[in-house]
Amino acid sequence: MTDDLSGRTAFADALARLRTSRGLNKKTLARMMGFDPSYVSHVENGRHRPTCEFAARADAVLQTNGELAAAFDAFLAETQTQEGPSPRTTRAAARMRAGxxxxxxxxxxxxxxxxxxxxxxxxxxxxxxxxxxxxxxxxxxxxxxxxxxxxxxxxxxxxxxxxxxxxxxxxxxxxxxxxxxxxxxxxxxxxxxxxxxxxxxxxxxxxxxxxxxxxxxxxxxxxxxxxxxxxxxxxxxxxxxxxxxxxxxxxxxxxxxxxxxxxxxxxxxxxxxxxxxxxxxxxxxxxxxxxxxxxxxxxxx
CATH class of the missing domain: 2.60.40 (Immunoglobulin-like)
Structure with a gap:
């Protein structure tokens, strides 16, 4: 599996930019998404890999019209194996209704x-x-x-x-x-x-x-x-x-x-x-x- 650091960083940067543009701090965004504030902080700082559910909720709460979903797709593309793409590379936008x-x-x-x-x-x-x-x-x-x-x-x-x-x-x-x-x-x-x-x-x-x-x-x-x-x-x-x-x-x-x-x-x-x-x-x-x-x-x- 290839290193996913650049894709993870791109997603984290997009998340922080969109959150800030909406005037939300990490604690408020976490509450609106139903996540622990520390998890949002870890994702933005690159310490945690974002999950599909996290990306879908963030995209919906921040109303990004799929921008975060696309960033998550790019991140998943970097996790593919030499044999082909991972099953997890299903488009995040298509899984907005996960759960x-x-x-x-x-x-x-x-x-x-x-x-x-x-x-x-x-x-x-x-x-x-x-x-x-x-x-x-x-x-x-x-x-x-x-x-x-x-x-x-x-x-x-x-x-x-x-x-x-x-x-x-x-x-x-x-x-x-x-x-x-x-x-x-x-x-x-x-x-x-x-x-x-x-x-x-x-x-x-x-x-x-x-x-x-x-x-x-x-x-x-x-x-x-x-x-x-x-x-x-x-x-x-x-x-x-x-x-x-x-x-x-x-x-x-x-x-x-x-x-x-x-x-x-x-x-x-x-x-x-x-x-x-x-x-x-x-x-x-x-x-x-x-x-x-x-x-x-x-x-x-």
């Missing part, structure tokens, strides 16, 4: 008469990568006082959200599935949903699809008057439903949060009253990676 792809996400938040927000998130996922996938990470993040971080920390220190009160449940293709709490803070939970319906492992193999549904509840006093969806996987369709008792007056606003700043939603939510519930619905197709869609409301009886 799980969310075909459809349907997120629902419902305020019920008992004072709880009930959250249900359905994802139809497809494995577009070349390795089986065995779990899916879920994050639960609440903030009753987003405008005052100090007050929020103090509030949740005295009133933590507990796993018991969440009543978390998960299903895999309609069957209850095992889950594991991996991070537990006062106002934040991270959970792994294992693909084990009925207690039996059922990995999503390359080319296969499945439906994952997660549900939980948080009392309104602990949740806060907001709901947000962050695009952390390539997503083809996102829909959001915010449901309130019809007798409650709701003033709802929404915005799209991108790395370049906030802006209005491409289209406003629409409202419809059915069975005593006001349902505010909103949807979008092919939302960009790392975008956040944030909804705020005020309630009045």
């Amino acid at each position: 799980l792809v969310v075909r459809r996400e349907d997120s629902q938040l419902t305020l019920t008469e008992d004072g709880y927000y009930h959250i249900r998130i359905l994802r139809d996922v497809h494995n577009a990568g070349d390795q089986p996938v065995t779990r899916f990470p879920v994050r639960i993040d609440v903030d009753a006082h987003p405008a005052d971080p100090h007050l929020s920390r103090r509030f949740y220190r005295d009133n933590p959200v507990t796993l018991t009160e969440l009543g978390f449940r998960a299903t895999f293709d309609g069957e209850p599935s095992r889950w594991e709490l991996v991070e537990d803070r006062d106002a934040y939970k991270k959970i792994y949903v294992w693909f084990e319906p009925g207690g039996l492992p059922a990995p999503i193999y390359p080319g296969r699809s499945a439906t994952i549904v997660c549900s939980y509840r948080v009392h309104a006093t602990k949740w806060g008057n907001w709901f947000e969806r962050e695009i952390r996987w390539p997503t083809e369709q996102l829909s959001v439903h915010l449901r309130f008792p019809a007798g409650v007056e709701v003033s709802l606003t929404g915005r799209e949060v991108t790395w370049s700043g906030d802006r209005k939603l491409p289209s406003p939510p629409t409202a419809a009253i059915r069975d005593g519930v006001t349902d505010f619905s909103w949807s979008t197709n092919v939302p960009p990676l790392t975008n956040q869609y944030h909804f705020d409301w005020q309630l009045a009886a």
Whole structure:
């Protein structure tokens, strides 16, 4: 195998240049990509070889229109053997969707008469990568006082959200599935949903699809008057439903949060009253990676 140093250096230089031109530091880019900051630093400094997944995510987050993918192709070309190109030289641009792809996400938040927000998130996922996938990470993040971080920390220190009160449940293709709490803070939970319906492992193999549904509840006093969806996987369709008792007056606003700043939603939510519930619905197709869609409301009886 030939020395890959020059190709690796060219990719690192392109990554650093594009990152800087977007006004991002390494830590911010790493967060947007879902990588450890030290890994981004090592790639830029030439200490680590970039992977296809790393190149694909960086290309998508930085919106380089394939420039980083092409630099990654050039890097891979230098890793070929004397017998011919390595199987890994598949074009990075063609593997932009490597790993799980969310075909459809349907997120629902419902305020019920008992004072709880009930959250249900359905994802139809497809494995577009070349390795089986065995779990899916879920994050639960609440903030009753987003405008005052100090007050929020103090509030949740005295009133933590507990796993018991969440009543978390998960299903895999309609069957209850095992889950594991991996991070537990006062106002934040991270959970792994294992693909084990009925207690039996059922990995999503390359080319296969499945439906994952997660549900939980948080009392309104602990949740806060907001709901947000962050695009952390390539997503083809996102829909959001915010449901309130019809007798409650709701003033709802929404915005799209991108790395370049906030802006209005491409289209406003629409409202419809059915069975005593006001349902505010909103949807979008092919939302960009790392975008956040944030909804705020005020309630009045």
